[in-house]
Amino acid sequence: MTVIEELVHSLGEAVLTGDRIGDRYRSDASLTGRSLPMAVVRPASAPEIAIALKICNEHRQSVVPQGGMTGLAGGANPKTEDIVISLERMSGIEEIDSAGATMTVLAGTPLEVAQRAAETAGFLLPIDLGARGSCQVGGNLATNAGGIRVIRHGVTRDNVLGLEAVLADGTVLSSLNKMIKNNTGYDLRQLFIGSEGTLGIITRAVLRLRPLPDGRLTALCALASYADVVALLKRAQQQLPGLSAYETMWESYFGFNCGAEGLRFFETPPAFAVIIEQCTHGLGGERDAFESFLGQMLEDGLIGDALIAQSEKEAQAFWQVREGHALDRLPSLVNLDVSLPIGAIGRFAEACGAALHEAFPSAHVSFFGHVADSNLHIAFSAPDAKAETLHAVDEIVYTLVGRHHGSISAEHGIGTLKRDFLDRSLSPAEIEVMRRIKTALDPNGILNPGKVLI
Amino acid sequence: MTVIEELVHSLGEAVLTGDRIGDRYRSDASLTGRSLPMAVVRPASAPEIAIALKICNEHRQSVVPQGGMTGLAGGANPKTEDIVISLERMSGIEEIDSAGATMTVLAGTPLEVAQRAAETAGFLLPIDLGARGSCQVGGNLATNAGGIRVIRHGVTRDNVLGLEAVLADGTVLSSLNKMIKNNTGYDLRQLFIGSEGTLGIITRAVLRLRPLPDGRLTALCALASYADVVALLKRAQQQLPGLSAYETMWESYFGFNCGAEGLRFFETPPAFAVIIEQCTHGLGGERDAFESFLGQMLEDGLIGDALIAQSEKEAQAFWQVREGHALDRLPSLVNLDVSLPIGAIGRFAEACGAALHEAFPSAHVSFFGHVADSNLHIAFSAPDAKAETLHAVDEIVYTLVGRHHGSISAEHGIGTLKRDFLDRSLSPAEIEVMRRIKTALDPNGILNPGKVLI
Incomplete structure (x- = not known):
């Protein structure tokens, strides 16, 4: 049987092919995805994801996990030869533990649904970002998505106590820890958070809740x-x-x-x-x-x-x-997302503005940032920008970021769009260790290939 | 050349053998270590650690990293055939970044020295525990050491922004990130924190500082x-x-x-x-x-x-x-360190007290805890306790912990003393993934063998 025949045989209606694959599986919010995948699997549970991954792994079939498709780095975009696993049917709050101030939630739950459930129970779910209405909790965790209010309760990874993920070979790794302190072995949870679907597919999480402000x-x-x-x-x-x-x-x-x-x-x-x-x-x-x-x-x-x-x-x-x-009305607007040591952001912005204006004298360049989180955004627009222009902008900005000991991605992740600049922020040794871990967990390289790492 | 000859050839006076190996290299504060190692290497820098590890790796020589020896799980205890690498000479604060509220510190720095330096600069270093006078920052990170005041600023791993570690093959992995937000690739930092020296030897860290209370x-x-x-x-x-x-x-x-x-x-x-x-x-x-x-x-x-x-x-x-x-005056006192979902701690303590008193009617059993961190300590003392008694206590307590979905180690780590009970808190799949990561980073298994994992 082909991989698709096997998937249909095991998961039936959960598998979409041909005309049943809607346009929304093509691209995340970066709008850089051009292709429809050869199939979309919409499992209803972690065991169903395990079945799908086991089949794909045996066929050496590449898999692209998808959440709410609000990412900005191309991390969820499929190629024509990929199979998409969409978490959209795995939505719901499983438990709010009032004594421990935790929420156990399925990965496909829209963030705003989880936030409302927390509020109804008298708590704040501190993970928050602009796309809250359509992004999903699993995608937030897979990308360690940032936001405007991390200053008080930390970044997304600081608010995750436990995690369930399915590995490439179909193993369900359930670490649904609810404790603040737990020193039993390696912190596997943090390995999956921010790995953009390249190490496993997150299916459930235990999130920390905080006191609700009035x-x-x-x-x-x-x-x-x-x-x-x-x-x-x-x-x-x-x-x-x-x-x-x-x-x-x-x-x-x-x-x-x-x-x-x-x-x-x-x-x-x-x-x-x-x-x-x-x-x-x-x-x-x-x-x-x-x-x-x-x-x-x-x-x-x-x-x-x-x-x-x-x-x-x-x-x-x-x-x-x-x-x-108002910036959205500018032609070819690019919003770059970088981070730098807080004390260096002022100098960086000056140098960056000067370099961009020198290369593109008629461009709009402006800066704003979550400075307390060391996060700077750069809005760039040039009237006659082409693909090469935008690549030159990346080159100028990320090279300067490297020189200022910053990071080429503060909160958007790497995906495909920043992948070729990874060496501006990471050493060859760091990239090599990432590869070793990728190989250890996904030896056939089926999970989101070409994202984060080449 | 033998491994020791090569070490002496490359590192000279930094290598101690024979009578020059003091008694303090025998055991951590659990006082369960019985053996002196065959050599102690006291490097002055990360490159010297890299040299030592490269030699040991080529000889398939087991290595035990040591910090302030204040651990309570046997994680730093050597066997006679091991070589100890002690961080004691790598002490000092490299930088306090006042704008970014970070401290860059060498791993062998006593925690209290780092705390005082932060205070002098007008900041609080929130990592704190009873052994502050003799424990070292590298050991605190390697064990993700807990403490009494994590309620406000989180556990140790929440206060580490960047890390430098030397891998088993001598690769220096330098990720001295100072940014709060940094989404460039996998979070390697958190993998080393809490891994008890089994994945690499931590040599430097960037720690978060907070406002100093008055x-x-x-x-x-x-x-x-x-x-x-x-x-x-x-x-x-x-x-x-x-x-x-x-x-x-x-x-x-x-x-x-x-x-x-x-x-x-x-x-x-x-x-x-x-x-x-x-x-x-x-x-x-x-x-x-x-x-x-x-x-x-x-x-x-x-x-x-x-x-x-x-x-x-x-x-x-x-x-x-x-x-x-006052408890220290009781015979054969054991202080057990577990964690449980906050709402379950009361029920657990009742069940645990009853079970221990049933097995040991004349025992002292008492409970205290950092309840906000889901952390419970159990003080146990029996007048006529033998090794078998204490093993029976572990068995009773950790089995109950497993039943209440808790963890057998909240803040002390696993080391050797809790290693055989790891399956009470972790699933076979979790332990298998830990093994895969261990093999990926330390294929010859030279780093702290027998600790955490068998």
């Missing part, structure tokens, strides 16, 4: 220099225990987006604009403490001006500028 | 049931943003230690005594908020009584009972 305080501050951005961050981390976001916009970004949205917050355009957000927990005195913190920072000269949102609507206006949807 | 508020509370212990924890996590310790003592433990220390805190002995500690950051109103929280908990009936320490001396008296040094 509100948010938000301020928009004007700063004169990157040194002040770093100094203010340090003070905020010391004095605002509920600090939940610290979003920095360079003048290039803030000015462009304020102009495009028809918003004006400060008399003169600041060199840096920072959104400071703090969660409240109904403790009393929180708003006073927030205001007096900002007053102190004004007095100390760390900020030149500050606006405190008096309503949800005002806070949304700050975030509207930060989200920068 | 003081602590401490209370001792009397509670009536384990359900109240869990409910109070949840309220404390919601309402005390600086919560830094939540130490729970069962009546058996609290009563014994109060009696032994001649201390009396409550009119009637409570079923549970809990130390709540909160860090302060000079924000104003922190003491009032702490007191009003406890007042509210009294009113809500979650606690029966509460004492707030009015001085450092009073806080120390609470901690004196918790540290339980």
Whole structure:
């Protein structure tokens, strides 16, 4: 039997072929996927995934796992000779453990569904990102997806206690640990998180839940220099225990987006604009403490001006500028995602802006970042950009990142789009160890081949 | 040349043999090590460790890495045919990055030296445990050592951003990342943390630093049931943003230690005594908020009584009972370290106490735990205990742990002492994947053989 015949024989209606393969299996949100796979398997359970992988492994058949397809690095895009395993039917919350503050969830559950379930039980699920409505928990874990509010509860991998994954040979590896402390052997869980489906397919997870805030305080501050951005961050981390976001916009970004949205917050355009957000927990005195913190920072000269949102609507206006949807109207917009040691981000942005403008004098280049997480985003648009232009942009940016001891991917992952630049961030020894682990867990190389590693 | 001749030829005075091997290389703090190794290598740098490992690997020579020898699982104990590599000469802080709040430190640095350096720079190094004076940072990472204050900033692995390790074949794997967000490939760092020297020898690390508290508020509370212990924890996590310790003592433990220390805190002995500690950051109103929280908990009936320490001396008296040094005077004392889902700890302690008393009617059995971290310790002492007795205790406790979906090691690791019980916490599939990774990174099995895995 062919591999597809075997899959159909074992899994029946869960296997789609030919015209039944919809266009949505073609590409993630990077829109770089061009091909439909030769089949799509939609299993309903981990044992069904195990059956599918066992068959594919025996046939040396390449497999591409797919979640909500919101990735930005091409990590879930199939080639015509691949078989897609989609987690879309494996959705649901299995348990919320109120005493232990954990949630056990199936990998295909949309993130927002999991967030709502946590809230209903009186908890915050701290994993959060813009694509929450369509991304899936399994994909969030497979890519260690980042987000705007990791400052308080850490990145995705910090919020995962246990994991179930199916290996290339069909072994179901169930490590559904609920304990904070567990020192029994190697941390297999962290190996799968961020491996982009190349080591196994995540099927279930135990996530940490946190106390649910009852509100948010938000301020928009004007700063004169990157040194002040770093100094203010340090003070905020010391004095605002509920600090939940610290979003920095360079003048290039803030000015462009304020102009495009028809918003004006400060008399003169600041060199840096920072959104400071703090969660409240109904403790009393929180708003006073927030205001007096900002007053102190004004007095100390760390900020030149500050606006405190008096309503949800005002806070949304700050975030509207930060989200920068106006940029989407620019031609061939690229949003680059890198990270650097916090102290080096200011120098890097200067050098990067200069290098890009030198190569592309008419380009739009602007910077914003989750600076507390060492994460910088670069928005680039050139009116007459071709594929070669964009490759040159990658080359300029990632080479500079390497020189500043940064990482070519802060939160988007590697996929195919950053794969050829991996050596800018990793040493040959690191890449070789990754290969050894890949071979140990997937000796036939069937899992998401060509992603992350060549 | 023999392996020792080659080592001496390449590393000279760094190699100790014969009478120059001191007794301290025999055993960690479990005092179960009986043998001196055939040589001790004391390298001064990662390249020297690389030379030593390359020679040993070519000779298929087993190697046991040693740090401060404060482990409790036998993980650093050599056999007579092993060669020890001691990190003792690789001590020092390489950099404190104030903008990024990171410290780069050599693996042989005593933890307390690193803590003091962080404090001098105005930061808290959140990794902390009782053995801080003699344990070393590399050993803390290799064992993912726990501690009493992980509730606020996480376990050791959560506070490591970057790592350098030398592999069995002498490859220096340098991943000295300083970024919070970095999604370039597999998380190799977490693989080495907690692997107890079986995958590589950690030589340097980049650690996260946090804001330095200016003081602590401490209370001792009397509670009536384990359900109240869990409910109070949840309220404390919601309402005390600086919560830094939540130490729970069962009546058996609290009563014994109060009696032994001649201390009396409550009119009637409570079923549970809990130390709540909160860090302060000079924000104003922190003491009032702490007191009003406890007042509210009294009113809500979650606690029966509460004492707030009015001085450092009073806080120390609470901690004196918790540290339980009086127990050390009991014959053949064993301190078992397990973890369980938080909601299951109360039931487990009841079942475990009953089973141990049934098997050993005259034994002392008492319980205390870092309940917020799902970590329970069991103190056991029987007047006429032999080796077989203690093995029977392990058997009873770890079998019950398995039944309650817990872990046989919360913070002490596996070493040799818990190795034979690994299957109580891990499935055959998990152990098999650990083996595959071990073989991929150390194909000749020279690194700490017989530790963690058989």
